Amino acid sequence: MPSLGAASREKKGPGSATLGPPAPRADAEGHPHAPSRDAGSVRSARAGRTWPFRAAPCVDGGLSMARPTDGARLGWSRARGARYSPLAVSASTDSPEERAEEPEDGDLDDGGLPFEGPPPAIYPVQLSSKHMDRDAVKVIRRLNRYGHTAYLVGGGVRDLLLDRRPKDFDVATSAKPGEVRRLFRNCRVIGRRFRLAHILFAGGKIIEVATFRRDPHQKFAQKRYPRRPPKTRANTPEPVWLSPIHSDVDEDADLLIRNDNVFGLPHEDAIRRDFTINGLFYDVKRGEVIDYVGGMEDIERRTVRTIGDPDVRFREDPVRILRAIKFSARIDMGISPDVYDAMVDFRSELERAARPRLLEELLRLMRGGAAHRSIYLCWDVGVLAELLPEVAVFQDDEAPGAGRTWGRLRAIDERHARGKLPSDAVLLAALLLGPIEEALEGVRDQSAAFEDFIEELAFRLALPRRIKDRIRLLVTSQRRLRAGKIGSLARREFFADAATLYALEQEARGAPVPEWAIDPAAAEEQAPRRRRRRRRRKKR
Template identity: 55%
Template sequence: MPTDTGALDGDPFRVELVDEDIPTPRRFQVVFDEARIDPDVQKVVRRLVRHGYQAYLVGGCVRDLLLDRRPKDFDVATSARPEEVRELFRNSRIIGRRFRLVHVLFQGGKVIEVATFRRNPKEDSEDGSELLIRSDNAFGVAHEDALRRDFRINALFYDVEARQILDWVGGMEDVRRQVVHTIGDPETRFREDPIRILRALKFAGRLGFAITPDVYDAVVYCRDALALAARPRLSEEILRLLRGGQARRTIYLAWETGVLDVLLPEVSALLYDDRGDDGPGQRLWRVLDYVDRRTAADRPLDDTVLWTLLLLEPMKEACDGVRDRAAAVADFLEPLIDRLA
């Protein structure tokens, strides 16, 4: 278990303002089990700091360490620009267009992702009328980077040297309460990037957290905005719902909120089926249980198999009683491809 010695001063979940607009974070002295922090990511952070840059562990890895989970990946946020990071690490490459960052490569195919602090690019808009984020390369400073993230539980920064968590947004309280809440107004954040709707469901399902009522209402209200998201991103996020180890719980949340009606109405329709234990809806729930068992046993299914299992029951329903099954399959797949491929 991490040892939390609490905030260094005052109310641990209150963000102070100094110099009018610049927030200062709550700092928590937290000692994690060193064995849970990848030694290579520590090397990356320390080299950046040694060369005069700010550098922190950020996002999901900090959240998972607090929850006594072993992080799958470690991400680093830094004041260094991508070109500066590239100069420090010969074993690295700059990737991405929408979101330029650096992959630092280690033996065995390990990748440490290093991103420059960013701010919300909509602040550059003259009238702020367009919420949908088209680019994400507006560099910023640490607190701006925290404030532009999607959920408070993902906006915690860990200072490896000082062994402190920096919290500008109340993420420590959300981890303690086990809730998912956006940073700022949920509807605004979902319209900025509709993929955040799926991420809210993913974190609630995978972590067993509750979605706060205002965020839940915004998920329902904004679900149609998912049609504006890039189709490859939608497909990838659906797969992440299935890969996370709680596919049944997460797909249930997507169905309950109507998100599944928008993305996969063919699947959603089956879950309303009332034909009992032998009906296609109940068979689909059992398939999702199987997916979760495979993930728990560290025998995950590949993406093609996941899609096949998810779509098998609705495809069988579409072909039921049809003589030309090839044509029925084509008719079934065409709208799916239009939405997600």
């Protein structure tokens, strides 16, 4: 059996992951042989009656663990093509040197890796390879080879099921962040509240790897489906879907999540997520979707539904309200009636969320190719009145130019479809243009009037000063551009963004867009240079 050092010298292509130095299995503090709750664990003090539902896939297609983790265990095994049968796993007596060796494909038996948890619904699904990321698959296979469970998770699985190209691919695993770092030299561990491993590849690509987590105070109920989902694998126990238990929740209780960085199991990780469509795992090797929360049925119905009571889930993290709007608008999904009602009832909770998160989610609504529908949903639900009351009042009053706000948002979506998304400052300026111009109308000191308008808004969303100053330049330059007085403005650093904002406004009006607004770079080259006057020398 070759050593890790030999395995690490294998030929690598560009962007491929590389093995780290030999190291025995260790816990988060670096102690070797520490008992771990990884894929080999079968019994837990928290888990009651458990059902170890599957084996970890190996590189050769077999289903087994490379070596059992410390401690005697008893579990269930699913060999390929076999029925479920009990499997006794003896305690490991390997030395650290032996544990450092990488298992060869032929060394992996076909007995199966025991794994605990309630029985999920398992759907055989072969996702489209044209949207699958090869580097994410490499990461998962390497984690599997070393005895860890690893799945694609979250939005990547959702988008693949909807035949959309995911923006990024996230991996959830039983491996601790330190263990992931020892397996990949191209890895860095980041975060304080959430310790995540980032696997770096060529071209700036990052595969995010997170350890399965749980809410230490969360309990859940197992509920049976009214009838077995028709597309699930037949040779598995009757599946259940999990729902968080929120008993005796006081209306005035502070439910805001501030720390849930506790390692857990796959089913515990699934129920702590926000929406059922984001709580799915995908087993790349076996081609199976693992569903603990009923997300596959909501994918088929194209419905946004929370995992658990939406009232409680939005109070735990109010930003989930914005995420529900984002998924509904971007993926063209309906919102469950109880979720919609909770969004209306608890929209005021957004003021308790971290202000930088609010700004980032607002920008995501604008960047995602569905800015018009996203902001309209925010206005309809009442969320816009919490985030941007200036815009909400402007639209409610049907002020002059209110209709052009929706026109500019539609123009932004068209540019996104063409791959020409404007900068963040242009996106916010397009949304705020009507209210700002109303506030500046007839005012001599426009800089002071702008500061009065933007001060509270900038605090509410933690708006960076550079973006605030940029918005001021873009908006105040529009009067000159409408008058056709480009002049020296074309040589200013912000001219391209100002021209883009002008083009969005022209498209919203249904007016033709001038050539200099379509190609600001050409206008800058043609701009007349200001001649410097030579100073006359005084005659002596």
